[in-house]
Amino acid sequence: MSSEEVFPQPSSSPGGPISREEMYAEVWRLPMTKIADHHRVSSSFLARVCTRMNVPRPQRGHWVKLENGKPSPQPPLPEAGPGDLQVWRRGDTLGAVSLPVPKAPAPRKIRPEQLRISRSRQHPVVVGAYEVFGQGRVIDQGFLKPGKQRLVDVVVTKPQLEPALKLANQLFLKLEAAGHRVMFAPSDRTYARASFDEHEHPPKKPRHRHPALWSPSKPTVVFVGTVAIGLTLFEMTEELEARYIDGEYIPTSKIPSQQLRRLSSSWNWSTRMDFATGRLCIRAFCPYPGADWAQSWKETKQSSLRGQLDDIVQQLTDAAPVIVRLVEEAEEQARIRQQEWKEQMRRLEERERIRxxxxxxxxxxxxxxxxxxxxxxxxxxxxxxxxxxxxxxxxxxxxxxxxxxxxxxxxxxxxxxxxxxxxxxxxxxxxxx
The missing domain is CATH 1.10.287 (Helix Hairpins)
Structure with a gap:
C-alpha cells in the first residue's frame, strides 16, 4: 500500500499560515516528512518550528508502533507559554517578534505543600549540564569555563559543580511546582543577562577580571505569568592574604603554622588574592533592557540555601509586579527618548534644509x-x-x-x-x- 493511500493530505494551505493548534493536529496525524514536503521545507526545519511553537512531536518509531497495532501515547498540547510562536508561515524567520509589556499574575501566597518535589527528577534546563561543565577548562580561582554556551547559568568551581546543579535543579522544580515556567530565554524579545560581582563582599571599586568568568549565550529565566526573571547561581569569592609557594598562591590561613614559620625566613612574598569560598549565591535579576532590579540570596557558614528555597520561590513570585512596573517605566522612558530623538532629527533635517x-x-x-x-x-x-x-x-x-x-x-x-x-x-x- 502506498503512503498516499495510508496517510491523507495535510489540511493546511501549502506554506501556511498554520496555527499552533493546526500544527499539533497535523504532526500527530501525519509523518513529519509528509508535512514538510507539503510546506516545501525540510523536516529538520519543521521540527524547529514545532519547538518554537511548543508543539510536542511523536517519538521515533511512533508510526511503526501504530502500524503494528501497538499503543503510542499522544501528549496533550500544552498551553502557550512566553515566547511560544502562535502562527507560522513559510518564509517567516524564527527570531524575535514584538510582544506587549509583560503582565504579572494576581498576588498569591504559595503553600508549602505546593512545593513538594521529587528528588530524583531532573529539570530539562539542568539535564546534561554536569558532563559539559566537567569537561570545561579551569581558569583563575578554579572556576569552570565550558566550551558550550547554551547551558544553565551556573558559575562555580569543580568541587561545587554537583552541589550547585542539585541546588539549581531543586529551585527550578519548586518554581515549576508553583506554576512558573523555567527555561532558557526565548527569542521573542531581548532578554539580557545582568553582570554580577562574584565577591562575597564586593569592593567599592569594581575590578577588571581576566580571563572573564564563563557566561551563557542565553540567560536562564523563570516566567511568573508572562514576567521573565533571570536566574544566576554562582560561587562567591573572598579576598585573603596569600603566600606564593611552589608556583601557586595559597591562603595564609591554610598554611600550617610550622611551615609558615619556615617560610618567613625564606625567599617568598605575601599578597592579597581572591579565592573561591565554596559558598553559593542565587541571584535574580530583571532581564528586560533599561529596567534595573536584582536580588541575591547568599549561603553563609551557618546556613545553606537549600532551606531557603521555598522563601525564594515566594519572593520571586512577589517580585513580578515590581519588575512589571520597572519595565513599564523603562519603556516609557525609551518612548520619550525615541520621541526626543525624532524631534532632534526633525530639527537637524530642518536646519539642513534651510542650509x-x-x-x-x-x-x-x-x-x-x-x-x-x-x-x-x-x-x-x-x-x-x-x-x-x-x-x-x-x-x-x-x-x-x-x-x-x-x-x-x-x-x-x-x-x-x-x-x-x-x-x-x-x-x-x-x-x-
Missing amino acids: RQSEARDQARSDLLAVIKQWDDIKRIQAFFSDVESSVSDLPEAVRCIAMDKLAQARELVGELDALKALLEWRGPRDRL
Whole structure:
C-alpha cells in the first residue's frame, strides 16, 4: 500500500499560515516528512518550528508502533507559554517578534505543600549540564569555563559543580511546582543577562577580571505569568592574604603554622588574592533592557540555601509586579527618548534644509552674476568685431585681406558668443534642491 493511500493530505494551505493548534493536529496525524514536503521545507526545519511553537512531536518509531497495532501515547498540547510562536508561515524567520509589556499574575501566597518535589527528577534546563561543565577548562580561582554556551547559568568551581546543579535543579522544580515556567530565554524579545560581582563582599571599586568568568549565550529565566526573571547561581569569592609557594598562591590561613614559620625566613612574598569560598549565591535579576532590579540570596557558614528555597520561590513570585512596573517605566522612558530623538532629527533635517536652500540661492546668484558678466563680455567682443568690420572696408585690398583673415582667426579663437544659451544653461535655486 502506498503512503498516499495510508496517510491523507495535510489540511493546511501549502506554506501556511498554520496555527499552533493546526500544527499539533497535523504532526500527530501525519509523518513529519509528509508535512514538510507539503510546506516545501525540510523536516529538520519543521521540527524547529514545532519547538518554537511548543508543539510536542511523536517519538521515533511512533508510526511503526501504530502500524503494528501497538499503543503510542499522544501528549496533550500544552498551553502557550512566553515566547511560544502562535502562527507560522513559510518564509517567516524564527527570531524575535514584538510582544506587549509583560503582565504579572494576581498576588498569591504559595503553600508549602505546593512545593513538594521529587528528588530524583531532573529539570530539562539542568539535564546534561554536569558532563559539559566537567569537561570545561579551569581558569583563575578554579572556576569552570565550558566550551558550550547554551547551558544553565551556573558559575562555580569543580568541587561545587554537583552541589550547585542539585541546588539549581531543586529551585527550578519548586518554581515549576508553583506554576512558573523555567527555561532558557526565548527569542521573542531581548532578554539580557545582568553582570554580577562574584565577591562575597564586593569592593567599592569594581575590578577588571581576566580571563572573564564563563557566561551563557542565553540567560536562564523563570516566567511568573508572562514576567521573565533571570536566574544566576554562582560561587562567591573572598579576598585573603596569600603566600606564593611552589608556583601557586595559597591562603595564609591554610598554611600550617610550622611551615609558615619556615617560610618567613625564606625567599617568598605575601599578597592579597581572591579565592573561591565554596559558598553559593542565587541571584535574580530583571532581564528586560533599561529596567534595573536584582536580588541575591547568599549561603553563609551557618546556613545553606537549600532551606531557603521555598522563601525564594515566594519572593520571586512577589517580585513580578515590581519588575512589571520597572519595565513599564523603562519603556516609557525609551518612548520619550525615541520621541526626543525624532524631534532632534526633525530639527537637524530642518536646519539642513534651510542650509541647502541658502547655499543653493547663494550659488545660483553667483552663477547668475557670472552669466551677466559673460553677457557683458559678449557685448564688448561683438562691438569690437563690428567696429573692425566697418573699418576694414576703407583699407586697401591687400591690407583688407590680411585684416579679414585675422578677424576670422579672432572669431574662431573666441568661439560661440550666445548670451541666451548661457542663460538657459544657468540653474536657478529650485533646480539645485
